Amino acid sequence: MVPKWIRPSGTLESLMTRTRQVIAGIIGVIALFSVGCSGSDSELKSSDTNSTESTTDPSSTAETTKTTAQPKELAPLGSGEAVTIAFAGDASFEGLSTSVVSNTTGLLSAIEPVMSAADISMVNVETAVGTGGTAVNKEFTFQVPAEALDSLDAAGVDVVTMANNHGMDFGKEGFADTLRIKSEGKMPIIGIGKDDTEAYAPYIKEVNGQRIGIIAANDIYPSSMVTWWTAAPGVPGIASAEEAYQEQLAQAVRDLRPTVNTLAVYLHFGTEKETCPNARQKELVDLMISAGADIVVGTHAHRLQGIGYQGDQLVAFGLSNFIFKAPSAAGNASGVLVVTATGRRIDGYDWKPVQIQNLVPVPLSGAAATAGVAAMDALQSCAGLSPTATGPGFEDSAASSSPTTTKKGK
Template identity: 45%
Template sequence: MNLEHPRPHKLRVLAVGTATLAFALTAACSSADQNTSPDEGAVPPGEGTDEPQASTEEASEPFTIAFGGDVMFEGLLLPRLDDPSTALDPISERLSAADLAMVNLETAVTEGGTPVPDKDYVFRAPATALEALDLAGVDVATVANNHGMDYGEDGLLDTLDNGDDSPVALVGAGHDADEAYAPHVAEVNGQSVALFGATDVLDEELIPAWTAGEDEPGLATTKYEMKDRLLDAVTDAAAEHDNVVVFLHWGLEGAHCPLPHAPELADEIIDAGAAAVVGGHAHVLSPGGFQGDAYVHYGLSNFVFYNFEGPTAETGVLTLTFDQGNVLEAGWAPARIQEGVPVPYEDEEAERAHRTWVDMRADCGLPLSESPA
C-alpha cells in the first residue's frame, strides 16, 4: 500500500525505518568521535551557552481525519466517472480539508470477475473510481464489507491490483489473512496512525469463501473466531503506532440504532487500543459520540450512492481530531445526497439536521457524549 500522496494540501511524511534511523545516528556519532577527542571542546549540555538544546525528536501536533460512509458507482453514478476530477463534487472540499480522509468503498473495483450467484445486489466499478476518490481528497478506503467480493475471488484480486496502482490505500482485504488484517499506516504531523477495515456483516453462506485465510484471498471480518484476529492486530498496532482507527461494516439495514452486540464489540476494540471505531452498512444514519474516552460512530449512512430521497439520503462527514492516541474533538457536518453525491446543508437546515442526528443518541438509549469522559 502506498504511503505517498501527490496532493499538496495533505501533510504526509514517510516513516523512517528503525534500522535506517539507528544507522544514521550511529554514523553521526562515529564521525564526531573520529574528529574530536573526549576532552577537546567538550561542553556539558546546558552549560556555556544560552542557546536551547535541539530536540532529537520531531515535534508532533494534532491532526484530523474525515470519514464518509458507503461509496459505490452503479446506475446514475457511473457517468460521473467520465470526469473523475469532479465526480465527488461538492463534498470534495470538506474531505480535502482534513489531513486524511477515509470512506467505505462498497464495491469491487474490477471490470472482470463473475458475479456471485443468487445475490440480490452486486456492485462493481472501474479503476477510475479510485481516481475519483483520490482527486476528491480520499486517502484510504475499506473494502471489508458485504460487497467487497461481489465478483468473486478474481474480482477481489483485480480490486487489490487496482489499489496497488492507486494513491488510495485499500484496507480490510488481502491476498491472505496477514494482508487483510494489516492496517494502512500514515505519518501526519509527526504522529503515526494505523487505519483498519473489517466487516461484521456477511451472509452466513458466504463467510467461508469471503473470509481471508492463511493462504486464501478474502476480507477481514469479526465473524466468530476471526474477531480475535482483528483484536490482536489492533493490540499490535497500538503498541507500535501513536493512533489506531477501525472502520467497521456493521449494523442492520434500515435501522438507525446499532445491533445489541455493537456497543460491546466497540468496547472490545477500544480496549485493544483503538482511539476510534466508525462504520456503516445500515444505509441510514446512526448515532455517534464519545463512548468513554474513545469515539464511536455506529453508522455513517450512504455517501456516494444512488439513494436521494428520505432517510437513506441523509448523510454527512465526520471529522475527528487525534493526538497521541486520543480523540480531542469530533465534528459532524450533515449533508443530503443529491444526484448521487453529498451536498452539505447550510445555515438553519444544517443546524436542524445536526440536532436530529444528536437526538439519535437518546432515541437509541446509547450513553454517548459530546466530549471524552
C-alpha cells in the first residue's frame, strides 16, 4: 500500500505544491543533521589543533595526528621589519650578594643604556640563584640571591640562560629553589627546568611583527656529574649539548624553526682562557646551523673569542665575562654583541666594548672603545669566520630587502 502522505488527492497543482513542501522538509532535516555533525567535528579538531596540550602530549589520537598539518616555515624576512638582539656573557655575581639586595636597581646602571636600547637583551647567569641547598664538591661554586634577577631586569635584560656548569652548584635542593624562583616569573629563564621538556623549551617574543626564538644549552659539566645535572623526562636539570644529548638539542632547534622568524642558540662551551674556539665548539655550531639556527652565541672561556659570519649565519664563539670577579685584564675585557636581523637575514652586528670595573660592566668610549673593537676583530681569523655574509642570502618579495652589512663600534 502506498503511504497516505504520498497518495494523489486534489488537483495536480495542489499535489505538486504538497510534494515540493515534503521534499523541502526532507532536505531541511538532512541539512540540519549534517550541520550539527560537521559542527561538532570541526569544533573538536579546532580545539585539538590550538590546544597546547595536544601539541605536546604524545597520547594525542591518531585522527588528530592525521588532520593536524605540519607547520610551514615562515617567510624568510617575516614582516620585513628589523629587530635588535643584545647578547652579553657570564654573570656570576660573585662578591655582589650584598649589593644586589642593597642596591638592586642601581647596581648595573652603567650598562643599562646599552641593554635597554635593544629589542631583546640576554645574558648567561652563571650561578645558582636562591638561598637553598649545600655547595657541591667542585672547585668553584656560586650562589646569589634572587634579587640578582631584579638587578638584571632594572638594567634592561629581558631573558637569561642558566644552562651552564654552575646552575646546579648548590645541589638538588638549591636547584629546587632556583626552579621555584623561575616559576615566580622574576625573569624569563631558559636552559633549565623541572624536566627536559621545560629545559629545552625556547624563549619566544614578538617584536615588530617578527617572532624571535632562543634556545640555550650547556656543553660543560663537572666530571661524573653529567647525568644527574642533565634534565631528563621527570628529572629536573639543565639542557645539555653534550655529545650524548646533542641530537635532542638539535631536534629542539628543528622543531622551533618553522614557528619563528629569527632563531638564536646560546651555548655554554669551549676551553677556559682560550681565545680561539676548539674543534668541539665548531662541531656544535655546525650542528646548530644545520638544524636551523640563524645566530649562535656562546660563553665559558672567560675570554673573548671571534665573532663573524659562517655562511649567512652569525656566530660569536665567546662573549667572555659580564658580571664577574676576573683576576686579569684579559678577563675584564668584554662587551655586548648587538645583532640586527630581519627574519632570517642578519643585517649586521655591533660590538659594544666594555670593561669590568668593581665586578660590573662599564661601557668604553673614544679611543678605548676603538681599541676594543680592533681587539675583537683580530680574533675573527682563528675562529674561521668572515666579516660579511658569504651564503646565498635570504630574500622575500613580500618584504623590503637591503644588502647585508657589518656594523661595529657605535
